Amino acid sequence: MLADATTSQAALRRFLHGLPGVDQVGADARAAALATRSIKTDAKAFALDLAIRMVDLTTLEGADTPGKVRALCAKARRPDPADPSAPPVAAVCVYDDLVEVARAALGSSGVKVAAVATAFPSGRALLDVKLAETRDAVRAGADEVDMVIDRGAFLSGRYLEVLEEVRAVKQACGSVHLKVILETGELQTYDNVRRASWLAMMAGADFIKTSTGKISPAATLPVTLVMLEAVRDFRDATGRQVGVKAAGGIRAAKDALRYLVVVNETVGDDWLDPDWFRLGASSLLNDLLMQRTKLATGRYSGPDYFTLD
Amino acid sequence: MAGKTFTYAPAPESRAVVTLEPSYGLFVDGSFVDPVDGGVFATVNPADEQVLAQVSAAGARDVDRAVSAARAAYDGVWSRMPGAERGKYLFRIARILQERSRELAVLETLDNGKPIRESRDVDVPLAAAHFFYHAGWADKLEYAGLGPNPGPVGVVGQVIPWNFPLLMLAWKVAPALACGNTVVLKPAETTPLSALVFADICRQADLPAGVVNILTGAGETGRLVVEHPGIDKVAFTGSTEVGRQIARAVAGTGKRLTLELGGKGANIVFDDAPVDQAVEGIVNGIFFNQGHVCCAGSRLLVQESVADDVVDRLKRRLTTLRLGDPLDKNTDIGAINSAEQLARVRALADAGDEEGADRWSAPCALPDRGFWFPPTVFTGVSQAHRIAREEIFGPVLSVLTFRTPEEAVEKANNTPYGLSAGVWTEKGSRILSMAARLRAGVVWANTFNRFDPASPFGGYKESGYGREGGRHGLEAYLATEASA
Numbered sequence: 144m145l146a147d148a149t150t151s152q153a154a155l156r157r158f159l160h161g162l163p164g165v166d167q168v169g170a171d172a173r174a175a176a177l178a179t180r181s182i183k184t185d186a187k188a189f190a191l192d193l194a195i196r197m198v199d200l201t202t203l204e205g206a207d208t209p210g211k212v213r214a215l216c217a218k219a220r221r222p223d224p225a226d227p228s229a230p231p232v233a234a235v236c237v238y239d240d241l242v243e244v245a246r247a248a249l250g251s252s253g254v255k256v257a258a259v260a261t262a263f264p265s266g267r268a269l270l271d272v273k274l275a276e277t278r279d280a281v282r283a284g285a286d287e288v289d290m291v292i293d294r295g296a297f298l299s300g301r302y303l304e305v306l307e308e309v310r311a312v313k314q315a316c317g318s319v320h321l322k323v324i325l326e327t328g329e330l331q332t333y334d335n336v337r338r339a340s341w342l343a344m345m346a347g348a349d350f351i352k353t354s355t356g357k358i359s360p361a362a363t364l365p366v367t368l369v370m371l372e373a374v375r376d377f378r379d380a381t382g383r384q385v386g387v388k389a390a391g392g393i394r395a396a397k398d399a400l401r402y403l404v405v406v407n408e409t410v411g412d413d414w415l416d417p418d419w420f421r422l423g424a425s426s427l428l429n430d431l432l433m434q435r436t437k438l439a440t441g442r443y444s445g446p447d448y449f450t451l452d
Numbered sequence: 453m454a455g456k457t458f459t460y461a462p463a464p465e466s467r468a469v470v471t472l473e474p475s476y477g478l479f480v481d482g483s484f485v486d487p488v489d490g491g492v493f494a495t496v497n498p499a500d501e502q503v504l505a506q507v508s509a510a511g512a513r514d515v516d517r518a519v520s521a522a523r524a525a526y527d528g529v530w531s532r533m534p535g536a537e538r539g540k541y542l543f544r545i546a547r548i549l550q551e552r553s554r555e556l557a558v559l560e561t562l563d564n565g566k567p568i569r570e571s572r573d574v575d576v577p578l579a580a581a582h583f584f585y586h587a588g589w590a591d592k593l594e595y596a597g598l599g600p601n602p603g604p605v606g607v608v609g610q611v612i613p614w615n616f617p618l619l620m621l622a623w624k625v626a627p628a629l630a631c632g633n634t635v636v637l638k639p640a641e642t643t644p645l646s647a648l649v650f651a652d653i654c655r656q657a658d659l660p661a662g663v664v665n666i667l668t669g670a671g672e673t674g675r676l677v678v679e680h681p682g683i684d685k686v687a688f689t690g691s692t693e694v695g696r697q698i699a700r701a702v703a704g705t706g707k708r709l710t711l712e713l714g715g716k717g718a719n720i721v722f723d724d725a726p727v728d729q730a731v732e733g734i735v736n737g738i739f740f741n742q743g744h745v746c747c748a749g750s751r752l753l754v755q756e757s758v759a760d761d762v763v764d765r766l767k768r769r770l771t772t773l774r775l776g777d778p779l780d781k782n783t784d785i786g787a788i789n790s791a792e793q794l795a796r797v798r799a800l801a802d803a804g805d806e807e808g809a810d811r812w813s814a815p816c817a818l819p820d821r822g823f824w825f826p827p828t829v830f831t832g833v834s835q836a837h838r839i840a841r842e843e844i845f846g847p848v849l850s851v852l853t854f855r856t857p858e859e860a861v862e863k864a865n866n867t868p869y870g871l872s873a874g875v876w877t878e879k880g881s882r883i884l885s886m887a888a889r890l891r892a893g894v895v896w897a898n899t900f901n902r903f904d905p906a907s908p909f910g911g912y913k914e915s916g917y918g919r920e921g922g923r924h925g926l927e928a929y930l931a932t933e934a935s936a
Contacts, residue, residue: 164878166898169729179569181463181781190458372728407458408772415458 165333174365194399198232216248233417242283255286264355266291277315287320309346322350328358340373352388361391390423396434475506479651481521482661498565498787510667518665519682522634525662535591542587549580565787579622585905586630599932604632606684614640615744631929644668710918714843715871718864719749725876737900743847747872770814788823797846804839870912
């Protein structure tokens with residue numbers, strides 16, 4: 144069924160527009176209801192550690208230096224120097240020219256290196272350039288590549304173009320995991336989010352990711368809910384499980400726990416794992432650590448008790 | 453790390469915000485009094501069967517006293533007071549409801565068995581909203597478009613059900629007071645406590661004595677209130693059976709009457725519906741407040757082409773519903789309100805089995821004590837089944853299918869009731885054409901069980917007559933030159 148859907152622009156359009164619609168009011172209400180869950184004591188301890196293990200610790204600035212990336216890697220391996228029981232994060236996410244630095248700094252720690260590629264964050268470059276960048280990241284040792292879709296092509300209805308581009312990047316990735324960034328803040332409607340999710344999955348994405356973090360709004364709870372429903376339905380239809388990454392704007396531990404609740408009650412245990420759900424963030428980690436310490440000791444310590452980067 | 457499953461730790465709301473008296477009197481003429489000729493009865497927590505308090509049952513002479521107090525307050529103060537002044541009292545009550553919202557939410561959950569999530573986020577805020585809304589009307593009744601020189605009707609007798617004790621009180625009391633009437637209200641015998649705290653709120657608001665009188669008791673007390681000759685208008689929300697008795701009792705007396713009775717709402721899902729939100733709407737339609745909702749979407753009519761998909765998604769969704777301690781902030785499904793109601797739900801569910809429908813219940817462990825029933829879905833139901841016709845008033849959904857919009861309308865309207873309906877489709881023109889043809893007081897489009905004080909609510913056929921809320925709801929509490 145899905146193979147037929149990708150044979151032509153018209154067939155792909157028919158398929159994507161045949162997906163069930165998303166009622167925005169209803170999706171927002173469902174996300175808001177899940178956000179009222181009260182996560183306490185043992186459940187909170189479990190969720191805080193899980194959230195830490197799901198973090199893609201990210202620095203995507205023009206001003207990034209090798210020194211900054213090395214510092215971030217040290218933090219990723221051992222987030223809380225005062226408490227070795229704090230787990231390492233899932234990955235460090237950097238621009239592709241810094242992959243080698245991160246790779247060397249992380250060594251055999253198990254923390255993955257994720258590289259943004261394909262003319263991140265705009266995605267506005269020739270396909271050859273995007274593929275060259277992807278190959279470069281893979282060659283430098285990235286475990287995961289985060290690509291952006293061409294939102295211009297998507298919004299003007301050139302779905303096949305988007306599909307073929309994702310396919311080509313996936314091919315260039317080889318066995319390296321491909322995360323496809325939909326930049327949902329630019330897609331705007333939840334119908335677009337669901338269609339883009341399916342499009343990315345049909346093209347071979349291993350993960351679908353909300354945002355670059357450069358556009359506001361970045362990740363939101365209802366958008367993540369819609370994407371989770373899409374990966375659940377996609378697995379029902381094809382048997383293949385795809386991960387979800389919520390990225391950008393998640394700064395507080397409380398928000399991270401809300402994402403975990405949405406994962407838990409939408410797709411369940413199968414996705415409650417760093418292999419299948421990630422939180423892309425830079426400043427979230429310290430709040431997670433602070434709440435973790437609070438839970439263990441009963442007291443809040445100031446921000447200076449946690450490392451800057 | 454312990455296991456992979458994300459299990460929520462208990463997160464109970466504290467009971468400490470509620471101070472329960474061992475026993476309660478009747479609220480008559482501005483103070484709590486012992487009954488003259490009534491008895492006492494216990495009100496229990498349906499979640500654990502513990503007795504919460506002893507409550508008075510008002511007898512005939514108690515009803516006399518309350519009606520006289522209401523008449524005196526009506527003649528002496530309330531009906532003569534300028535609307536703007538009445539509005540101030542209503543605003544004050546609304547604000548106190550908000551200030552005491554946590555206490556009221558916990559109390560409502562203890563007495564009723566509904567999840568704290570609902571009493572906290574729905575019942576209490578909506579109750580306050582009704583007082584705010586009607587406070588705004590109190591000095592603008594001339595402009596309600598209901599006729600010239602609108603004035604109050606007199607002393608109003610109100611009998612309310614146990615499913616939304618405080619909210620139903622607000623639906624009844626707020627418009628009555630806004631229009632200048634005085635009130636004798638009887639809450640349901642299984643859920644009297646929030647009404648008694650409301651009595652205290654009336655005192656706190658310095659409401660003139662006798663404007664609101666609250667008589668607790670069972671059906672007999674309700675009958676005495678309804679039949680009392682000093683009552684000018686009766687408002688009742690509850691079962692169709694009791695509604696019939698009241699209509700008979702009131703017939704020929706010249707009393708005005710409004711009835712909000714049972715329902716068997718159709719929730720219609722078309723093949724182009726936003727499917728995940730429709731599933732949420734089905735859940736909200738029938739499992740909200742354990743299905744103890746007269747306008748519940750207890751009949752799911754789903755287009756045949758998507759029926760299997762919708763039912764599969766619904767069942768998957770129901771496995772995540774959390775049933776248990778109603779005071780836990782993560783509980784979705786609380787206790788059935790009483791042993792009698794549980795017996796009725798069980799009997800009707802058993803009738804579904806006997807008639808050959810397929811029963812499926814969400815796999816949740818039921819607590820040992822208290823009154824519990826798991827969220828249940830019957831498939832393979834036809835119009836001829838009792839579970840498709842009778843109001844179950846519990847967490848039981850009957851699933852029927854249809855093929856064309858015509859068939860959906862026919863089946864939806866083929867019921868003695870007509871309180872609510874829902875339509876799920878992405879097609880706006882279809883929503884409008886369905887809404888025009890469905891014989892139901894409320895038709896929700898791509899949502900279900902949403903309430904607002906500005907939106908009138910009421911039924912067709914055996915679901916009663918009259919409207920509550922909105923501009924239309926004022927009509928029952930106003931005498932105008934046109935209606936005189």
